Amino acid sequence: MKKYFLTTPIYYVNAAPHIGHTYTTIAADAIKRLKRIQGYDVTLVTGTDEHGQKIERAAAAANKSPQAFTDVVSAEFRKQWEDLGLQIDAFQRTTAPNHAKVVQEFFATCLKNGYVYKNAYTGQYCVSCELYVTDAKPGDNCPDCGRPTETVTEENFYFKLSAFQDQLLELHEKNPEFLQPESKRNEVLAFIRQGLKDISISRTTIKWGIPVPNEAPHVFYVWFDALNTYRSAVDAATWPADLHLIGKEIVRFHAIFWPAFLWAAGLPLPKKIFAHGWLLFENDKMSKSKGNIVRATPIKNVIGADALRYFLLREIPFGSDGSFSYDALIGRYNSDLANGLGNLCSRTLALIQQNCDSRIPQSSGDPEIAAAAALAVDSALDSYEQLNFSKALETIWGFIGTLDKFIVERAPWKLAKSGETAKLHETLYTAAEAVRLITELVSPVIPESAAKIWAQLGFETSLDSVRTDDLTWGKLPVGQTIQNLAGVFPRADLKLMTEEMKQGEAAELARQKELLGQTAAPAEAAAPAAPPAPAMAEGVSPIAPEITIDDFIKVDLRVGLVKTAEKVKGADKLLHLSIDIGEPEPRSIVAGIALAYQPEQLVNRKVVIVANLAPRKLRGLTSQGMIVAASLEGGSPALAAFIEEVPVGARLK
RNA sequence: UGCGGGGUGGAGCAGUCUGGUAGCUCGUUGGGCUCAUAACCCAAAGGUCACAGGUUCAAAUCCUGUCCCCGCAACCA
Numbered sequence: 100m101k102k103y104f105l106t107t108p109i110y111y112v113n114a115a116p117h118i119g120h121t122y123t124t125i126a127a128d129a130i131k132r133l134k135r136i137q138g139y140d141v142t143l144v145t146g147t148d149e150h151g152q153k154i155e156r157a158a159a160a161a162n163k164s165p166q167a168f169t170d171v172v173s174a175e176f177r178k179q180w181e182d183l184g185l186q187i188d189a190f191q192r193t194t195a196p197n198h199a200k201v202v203q204e205f206f207a208t209c210l211k212n213g214y215v216y217k218n219a220y221t222g223q224y225c226v227s228c229e230l231y232v233t234d235a236k237p238g239d240n241c242p243d244c245g246r247p248t249e250t251v252t253e254e255n256f257y258f259k260l261s262a263f264q265d266q267l268l269e270l271h272e273k274n275p276e277f278l279q280p281e282s283k284r285n286e287v288l289a290f291i292r293q294g295l296k297d298i299s300i301s302r303t304t305i306k307w308g309i310p311v312p313n314e315a316p317h318v319f320y321v322w323f324d325a326l327n328t329y330r331s332a333v334d335a336a337t338w339p340a341d342l343h344l345i346g347k348e349i350v351r352f353h354a355i356f357w358p359a360f361l362w363a364a365g366l367p368l369p370k371k372i373f374a375h376g377w378l379l380f381e382n383d384k385m386s387k388s389k390g391n392i393v394r395a396t397p398i399k400n401v402i403g404a405d406a407l408r409y410f411l412l413r414e415i416p417f418g419s420d421g422s423f424s425y426d427a428l429i430g431r432y433n434s435d436l437a438n439g440l441g442n443l444c445s446r447t448l449a450l451i452q453q454n455c456d457s458r459i460p461q462s463s464g465d466p467e468i469a470a471a472a473a474l475a476v477d478s479a480l481d482s483y484e485q486l487n488f489s490k491a492l493e494t495i496w497g498f499i500g501t502l503d504k505f506i507v508e509r510a511p512w513k514l515a516k517s518g519e520t521a522k523l524h525e526t527l528y529t530a531a532e533a534v535r536l537i538t539e540l541v542s543p544v545i546p547e548s549a550a551k552i553w554a555q556l557g558f559e560t561s562l563d564s565v566r567t568d569d570l571t572w573g574k575l576p577v578g579q580t581i582q583n584l585a586g587v588f589p590r591a592d593l594k595l596m597t598e599e600m601k602q603g604e605a606a607e608l609a610r611q612k613e614l615l616g617q618t619a620a621p622a623e624a625a626a627p628a629a630p631p632a633p634a635m636a637e638g639v640s641p642i643a644p645e646i647t648i649d650d651f652i653k654v655d656l657r658v659g660l661v662k663t664a665e666k667v668k669g670a671d672k673l674l675h676l677s678i679d680i681g682e683p684e685p686r687s688i689v690a691g692i693a694l695a696y697q698p699e700q701l702v703n704r705k706v707v708i709v710a711n712l713a714p715r716k717l718r719g720l721t722s723q724g725m726i727v728a729a730s731l732e733g734g735s736p737a738l739a740a741f742i743e744e745v746p747v748g749a750r751l752k
Numbered sequence: 753u754g755c756g757g758g759g760u761g762g763a764g765c766a767g768u769c770u771g772g773u774a775g776c777u778c779g780u781u782g783g784g785c786u787c788a789u790a791a792c793c794c795a796a797a798g799g800u801c802a803c804a805g806g807u808u809c810a811a812a813u814c815c816u817g818u819c820c821c822c823g824c825a826a827c828c829a
Binding site for chain 1: 778
């Protein structure tokens with residue numbers, strides 16, 4: 100049998116899974132089911148990426164060893180997929196013993212082939228991103244996360260990415276199918292044309308990683324380690340993958356690094372990489388500060404996994420960014436699943452129950468509907484093949500509309516009264532047979548519900564055994580007895596369900612926090628193999644670790660009076676202030692508050708500043724301190740102020 | 753200021769590559785039906801396709817310019 104091997108990203112476990120991870124994995128599961136219908140022997144791999152400094156830190160914050168910490172979070176991912184009924188064939192962890200062996204052998208081969216070398220490097224390193232910042236000087240901030248960089252000299256192993264520049268260019272130029280959607284391919288081509296530099300693939304500053312053989316204290320750095328999970332999860336014969344399903348943030352690593360690594364090791368490349376978009380919340384990026392991160396479990400508990408699957412795959416064109424909201428989810432559920440598919444099944448089966456003694460009547464069905472069905476099947480399969488789920492579902496639902504219309508036109512309830520049995524039977528057979536085809540077609544997207552309808556149609560076989568050949572008209576056995584009629588998609592009450600999901604969300608958040616350890620580091624987004632949206636929290640951000648009074652007293656907070664304020668040229672967010680704190684000269688302070696305050700609002704206002712903060716240059720201006728402000732939702736600041744009169748220069752403690 | 757992505761009836765989107773009747777879902781209004789989950793069917797209202805030029809027999813679609821929105825970065829000590 101033909102094989103099909105697909106993967107999700109290997110999720111970074113510095114935080115618990117949220118709906119962004121779920122989106123990717125659900126899509127992968129749907130593709131798996133689809134490929135099975137097409138007759139493939141399908142292997143779906145997912146897993147967790149568990150090494151690196153961020154994990155070390157998150158673990159430390161939770162008072163756990165890295166291994167214990169990742170055990171917990173990894174299990175959380177695995178449990179999530181089980182809860183949602185996803186058909187995962189292999190769940191691989193980067194901490195798995197066999198994985199380390201695969202990575203080490205992979206390295207040895209690259210070394211032998213001359214694509215790896217050792218070199219000393221001094222540069223500015225961002226601890227948070229675990230990345231060297233090129234072109235940065237000491238004191239500069241990380242361009243990605245904005246945190247200060249540290250000057251680090253390190254001996255690293257390097258991978259000769261530069262050696263593959265032409266080959267990579269050719270790969271992407273000649274194989275437009277290799278990376279989709281096309282917009283991503285263009286970005287990658289542009290990136291390659293800029294010129295590729297060799298990349299560091301080991302670290303000596305990190306302990307929590309796979310050791311480079313005989314080269315302690317070197318451990319492998321994220322991508323050399325994580326990407327190989329796709330190989331270590333399966334036996335050698337299963338490689339290469341037919342499809343890597345990824346989020347758009349990790350395109351570069353999959354479309355540039357990974358092919359180069361594989362070439363260096365003399366291994367075949369994956370057939371295709373597909374990057375889907377971000378999942379936004381009501382058109383906003385999900386983020387901790389906005390408190391709008393959503394998790395799958397509460398949604399599943401309230402409205403069902405299939406409702407979520409259907410929503411994600413129908414509402415969002417695969418490859419584009421999409422927007423999640425409770426309103427849209429429930430709206431889709433009611434109009435498409437309850438009123439559409441659910442109601443069609445309900446009326447069809449009820450008619451058969453009432454008029455045909457619950458047996459599928461003798462007929463070959465209406466030829467026009469049969470023809471429409473064939474068209475719908477072809478068109479839907481075609482869209483599916485392009486991973487265009489939304490279009491495939493749109494086509495199927497168009498066919499559902501055709502049937503509703505057909506039933507009204509035929510009015511079988513009238514045929515029954517007037518005794519037109521032959522026509523009645525033809526009508527009901529047509530409806531039931533169409534429902535069968537629809538059920539098979541939607542099964543990759545809503546497997547649980549499709550299986551229910553399947554059983555109601557009287558089938559005793561598993562829906563998983565359906566193949567493309569079955570998708571032709573007339574395969575519904577005449578005389579088969581329909582079973583246990585019950586609504587598959589009861590209508591949802593918008594207000595009630597939204598409320599329940601929000602409550603469930605709050606509870607789930609609390610549970611996850613508990614799981615990760617109360618003071619878990621607010622590990623943010625940009626996690627290597629993780630899709631959209633930052634991790635963690637909503638509402639109140641976690642309280643920082645405990646300090647002593649001695650720690651606090653180190654911070655010198657003073658009351659200051661704003662003397663002048665002006666916008667910083669060429670910067671949207673910065674204001675340049677001079678602030679009197681009783682010193683001979685007012686301080687020059689640059690603050691990122693221009694979006695919230697006009698300069699004239701601030702002059703003569705009393706503010707609180709951190710007076711003993713190391714000076715720093717921002718946009719060419721020296722800032723000798725920092726203004727204290729509450730950080731509101733969306734990141735906008737509100738300056739601290741006093742109700743009583745306070746003298747300039749007074750210290751806060 | 754760069755780099756992306758957008759601006760299409762009340763809402764959300766498709767259509768733009770490959771010019772030629774502006775389409776879908778939801779919502780609204782009127783009617784129908786009663787098998788079905790207050791569902792389903794029919795009909796109607798509602799858009800100068802952001803703006804301005806240009807190419808063309810013909811532009812939502814191609815070209816030029818402008819405006820606006822969103823994300824990211826530069827800059828939130």
